[in-house]
Structures are given as structure tokens and as C-alpha cells.
Amino acid sequence: MRKENSTNAINEQFLFQVCELNSAIAMISGRWKSQIVYSISQGNNRFHLLKKELPNISEQVLGRQLKELEAHAILVKREIPETVPFGIEYILTNKGLDLVPILESLCNWGKTYEKGKEISVCSM
Amino acid sequence: MRKENSTNAINEQFLFQVCELNSAIAMISGRWKSQIVYSISQGNNRFHLLKKELPNISEQVLGRQLKELEAHAILVKREIPETVPFGIEYILTNKGLDLVPILESLCNWGKTYEKGKEISVCSM
DNA sequence: GCAATAACGAACAAAATTGTGAGCCTCTAT
DNA sequence: ATAGAGGCTCACAATTTTGTTCGTTATTGC
Numbered sequence: 159m160r161k162e163n164s165t166n167a168i169n170e171q172f173l174f175q176v177c178e179l180n181s182a183i184a185m186i187s188g189r190w191k192s193q194i195v196y197s198i199s200q201g202n203n204r205f206h207l208l209k210k211e212l213p214n215i216s217e218q219v220l221g222r223q224l225k226e227l228e229a230h231a232i233l234v235k236r237e238i239p240e241t242v243p244f245g246i247e248y249i250l251t252n253k254g255l256d257l258v259p260i261l262e263s264l265c266n267w268g269k270t271y272e273k274g275k276e277i278s279v280c281s282m
Numbered sequence: 283m284r285k286e287n288s289t290n291a292i293n294e295q296f297l298f299q300v301c302e303l304n305s306a307i308a309m310i311s312g313r314w315k316s317q318i319v320y321s322i323s324q325g326n327n328r329f330h331l332l333k334k335e336l337p338n339i340s341e342q343v344l345g346r347q348l349k350e351l352e353a354h355a356i357l358v359k360r361e362i363p364e365t366v367p368f369g370i371e372y373i374l375t376n377k378g379l380d381l382v383p384i385l386e387s388l389c390n391w392g393k394t395y396e397k398g399k400e401i402s403v404c405s406m
Numbered sequence: 407g408c409a410a411t412a413a414c415g416a417a418c419a420a421a422a423t424t425g426t427g428a429g430c431c432t433c434t435a436t
Numbered sequence: 437a438t439a440g441a442g443g444c445t446c447a448c449a450a451t452t453t454t455g456t457t458c459g460t461t462a463t464t465g466c
Contacts, residue, residue: 166421166454169313169338178392179316179385185392187311189293189424192303205443214293219425221444231401244432246443251401256391261303263384268302268309270380277355277375290424290451313454329413343455345414368462370413 185230190215190223192261195232195250199258203247224248232257309354314339314347316385319356319374323382327371348372356381 160167173180186192190212197211208220227233232254238245250258271277284291297304310316314336321335332344351357356378362369374382395401 161421164421164454165338165456166313169454172338173314173317176317177320177389178396179320179389181396182388182392183311183316187307189290190297192307193297193300196301196303206441209442214289214296216425217444218427218446222424231395234403236403244442249403251403253391253395253399253401255404256394260384260387260391263387264306265301265303267377267380267384268306271355271377272302272305275377277377279358279360279373279375280379285451288424288451289426293424330411333412340455341412341414342416342457346454348414368412 185232186257186261188223188226190219191227194220194223194227195254195257196261198233198248198250199255203249205246205248208248227254309351309356310381310385312347312350314343315351318344318347318351319378319381320385322357322372322374323379327373329370329372332372351378 170180170184174184186195193212194208197208202208202211205217205220205224208224209215209217212220224233224235228235230253231251233248233250236247236249238247294304294308298308310319317336318332321332326332326335329341329344329348332348333339333341336344348357348359352359354377355375357372357374360371360373362371
């Protein structure tokens, strides 16, 4: 649980006020989170499909991360109608969908410099 | 210190292998980190200038975050020549510079949905 | 000669995140 | 009737991140 008055929490709030950048990063920076968003965008929109994609995740952790993403309105949970053993799917909201291309550019950025692109400094 | 064999560390490695997206996010997700990158890109490239921009940060934490950013080759530390009480500046590498526009789009994404843009679901 | 500025480092403590163990419900196939 | 899939929740423990305390080096200004 968060301690409202810890220095850590105060600093977090401070950063949120400095720029939305910091709250944006806070929303996507948990373990598994951005990968979950990306997987859902690829069609793995059911609990068990996500489990298959992320074999090391425990169900408890997956449930928790999905709940947090839902709290940030990045996705919504929805019962699939007409299915008898119920069945729940996760759908990205417009907010979540807008995030996907940004995640893709982050991914490309990571790939570019992992694959040996030289690091240099333009000194002036 | 990191425990190489903890489940946490193993899961982190697993995600790094799934997609560079996850390592990219790991590099920028520490407290203060992306704000530091952004501040440097705005010209606050000295230790004391960053302290002024981020009044709540302690010097020790600032030093640590700068070191981590340096370890990820996002910035480099450099002595400013010809200055007598030495003087050190932090310069973004090409990797760091390429990151800035992505941070800006994350910032805009955050702003868009903070300012009351409606959340909706396109249900097919 | 004493305080202040600039730029940190090590060791430790507080707080937060992530993972684990156990359990619950509904339905279906055997 | 029993096991298995699908879909979770809660409380607690392990690990990691973040912040604190104290100390250092070197130089300038008073």
C-alpha cells in the first residue's frame, strides 16, 4: 500500500505536476505492463491467451496488472455475451490504442541501439 | 544489489528477450530518469542546474540516476575544458537524443487524456 | 581560516513492487 | 464424482527501488 506522506510518494506527485510525461511513464512502467498492452493489441485479449504469451507470469500477478491497467483506463474488461462458461475479454480503450504506436517506437529505439548502432556524441 | 537468480530477475530477463520494448522501458522508468533526460535536452546539462530544476531530489539520488543513464549510454559525462574549478557537463548521446521525441509523444499522450478527452471503446 | 559551491560515494534504512501459497466459483467433459 | 479450464482474490514474503546520513575533494570569496 502507498504511504501518502512518504518522501517517495511526495516526489512522485511532484513529478506528476512537472510534466505529464512522468505520469505517463508511471502508467506503463510496471513489470509485464507494456507487454500486456502490446499482446492485447495483437489479439491476445483473453486471460488464458495472455498466460500463454507470458508463461512465467503467475495468474495472481497477471490479474493485478490487468486491474491496474483498467484503473488507468488503458483497457476495459468485458463479458463476452452468449458464451456459456462466461468468458471475459480485455479491450483497449482509445487511450490504450493511442499508446500502441508509442510503444512501437520505443521498441524500435531499443532495437536500433541493441543491434550495434554506434553511440556517439555530437559535441556542439 | 540484484540477485541474479531471483524470480524477479529471471522474469525481467525473459521480458527483455521477448521484445526490446521491455528493456527500453526499463531504461527510462526509474524515478526522475526521464525528467532528467528531458531537462538535459532543454539545456540543463550541469549537476547544479538539474538540482535547481528538481528541487526535491537529493544529490546522492541525482548522482545515482545520472550514473545509470550513463551506463545505458543515454548520456555521457564530460569535463568542461578550460574551467578552473573543473566543471562537468552531461551530454545526451545520439541514443539519448533519439529518445527525446518519444518522450514528447508520451507526454502529449498523457496530456490528451488528462485534459478530459473521453475514454471510449470501439467495440468492433 | 572558514564558509560556500560544485560534484559526488558508501552504507544503511524506508518504502514500494513483485512473487507465492492457498483458496474460491462456474461450467464441461469423462 | 471428479478433474480440468477459465478467471480470479487475499494475505504474506522476497526483492528491488528510493531516500538518508555522513563524508570527500577541490576551489573561490571574504
